[in-house]
Amino acid sequence: MTSKSPAAAVRATVHGYPRQGQHRELKKAIEGYWKGRVTADALRDTAAELRRGNWRQLAEAGVHEVPTGDFSYYDHVLDTTVMVGAIPARHRAAVAADPSPSSRLRSSRGCPIDVYFAMARGTQEAAPLEMTKWFDTNYHYLVPELGPETVFTADSTKQVAELREALALGLTARPVLVGPVTYLLLSKPAPGVAADFDPLTLLDRLLPVYEEVLADLRAAGAAWVQLDEPALVQDRSPAVLNAAARAYRVLGTPADRPKLLVAAYFDRLGDALPVLAKAPVDGLALDFTGAAAANLGELAAVGGLPGKRLVAGVVNGRNVWINDFEKSLSTLGTLLGLADRVDVSSSCSLLHVPLDVTAERDIDPQIARWLAFARQKATEIVTLARGLERGTDTIAAELAANRAALASRAGSALTYDPAVRARAAAVTDADTRRSQPYAERAAAQRAQLRLPLLPTTTIGSFPQTTGLRTARADLRTGRIDSAAYEERIAAEIRDVIGFQEKAGIDVLVHGEPERNDMVQYFAERLAGYLATQHGWVQSYGTRYVRPPILAGDISRPEPMTARWTRYAQSLTDRPVKGMLTGPVTMLAWSFVRDDQSLGDTARQVALALRDEVNDLEAAGSSVIQVDEPALRETLPLRADGHAAYLAWATEAFRLTTAGVRPDTQIHTHMCYAEFGDILRAIDDLDADVISLEAARSHMQVAGELAGAGYPREVGPGVYDIHSPRVPSAQEVVALLRKGLEAIPAERLWVNPDCGLKTRGWPEVTTSLENLVAAAREIRAGL
Ligand code: GLN
Ligand code: ZN
16 A cells, blocks of 8 residues: 555545444333333433434544434334325324324424334334335335325425534534435335335425425535435346436436435445436445445446545445455545545444444453444544545554554454364365255155154244243343253243143244344354444344354354253153254354355354254254244345355355254244245255245245245245234134145145244244144145
């Protein structure tokens, strides 16, 4: 890297910041409000205090331009729905019917806060908006419902109020909005609207509303407004690209508008880059991290952004690792030649990372210096901006510290375990193949397991009762000792096994009472993973998760599950399924390393899990389930990345499971997914049995698998565990009949959609009894 000659003023900024506060004050205030314990005014004050705290934190770090409007009581896509007036009638009506005094708190002019929360959470009368993943992150947004009758009206109250708050602090502030094209592409047809309705057809109706909001923000003092268009980093048709061109031609036209910065992140812009580069907007914010680093070459290929501002996202907003300053400065140096003005930013909102590493007391300081959470990332951005503006010698100390921290990470025994490396390097194709083809294994398993037709089973967890959670908390605080805790777990397993025997279930589970979370439990037992105490990240609404950090080479110091599985098996003559989380899901729901490929990391995790699978078999398990609910969600955003991803993902699953005897039955489980585009990969897993979410889609997946010629056993879910509703035996019978149209009885299993951990015992008891009754009724008629 060369020391660049000083450039024009370079600003440091971010696209957004964690909303929750250091102690998740926002969660507490909102949940308190829902329970009637926190008043509307107190909630509003807490929210305003958190926003001010965030802006001060950013300003103190030296950030020149802070984002506004990124705060949310629940979700920024839902805020956009309010901003454009697309509130479904059912939610307005539900709250109008219940005029509680709390409706006084208005999130905005047209939307009382209770209507807002009704959209998010539903009411007795009105189902909530559907929730789905925000691109390939673990953040969930609320899906707007639109139709040909939708009338948009501008409501900029929230955006204007938050801008004014930041300006009142004397800060330079830039409102951040979800852009109109992304908003429509993320929407779906409202209930009752034809399924083939394309929300993008509403663009011309939506643009005047955005123009009005932009004018309001301008009047309130916004020099710049950011419009986020991450949907344009996915493969898009010429029609969508034309719509984007039209949108920004329209929004760019008015003379009295604020300057427009269009942001895209999570991948490269591809064909959308020339479209936005030519649009009459004033700047682009692009991601230059990970797969999106290809933006650099693509930007050069379109001749850069002459006359425009480029906000360069060189600090990764999705991982927890310190930046590589030299690499970023070299990228920034190249970018200086490609735009009129270059500013430095995070790749995306910092909403996806925890707030502050310095809050972590249990992470070894030698390792903590490899980590950067939101607060540290803001400081990195400021440092890079300074280096770019004034020359690298002005950040010599920071560069030296950065170089030393990166070197300590690369040379650490945590990140480089020769034994793990050697074992991973020695993996052969044969290690990833069962010793016999499926048909022969199936026969051996039938002989060994002697299950009835349409065998019944569950997905693994039974209700995580308050009793269990309290016992875990008591163990943590020392109120009970580990012997008392283990007796509590053993008692739960006895109950769960006893219940399943009595209910007549064929393949039992131990119920997972000892597991706090299906990823965290294993992360705590594998060498190479770190846990955080305060590393909360918003998953949706007031739900926050603390993903473990996959920091180093992965190995398994000792067996992780065999003991409780063996105990459960000792209580019954029926088979008890061993239960593990698969390698892809272990990566997807963690912060992964950025210093080796995902495939290499997955292989290490797979080898550790393979030992566990083999131990379970040796301990007497004849059925072992390896859950991969995240297989579909980790699929790269662009189709040209799918094949490589699916190759390493399916290989990791097979490496985990292929070491067992032919008569040991391997199950897998998936949920939260449209399976259509991974049917081939599901086959490549070579599992003997797969259970999938299917109750809500009326067994659609059974038909899809059959259509794709899937030859193995399938358990499409017949009990929707996302609702407390108890399905009747007749409903289950109907679903099974539907399943039998696609899958022959010899290959059909009967099971719920997913684990039962979020449900209560009374519903679970009746639901599973009905499920067994339904299976028996069908068997009797075969
Ligand atoms: N075995 C897990 C459970 O039952 C699976 C959970 C999941 O797929 N999300 O809880
Ligand atoms: Zn599931």
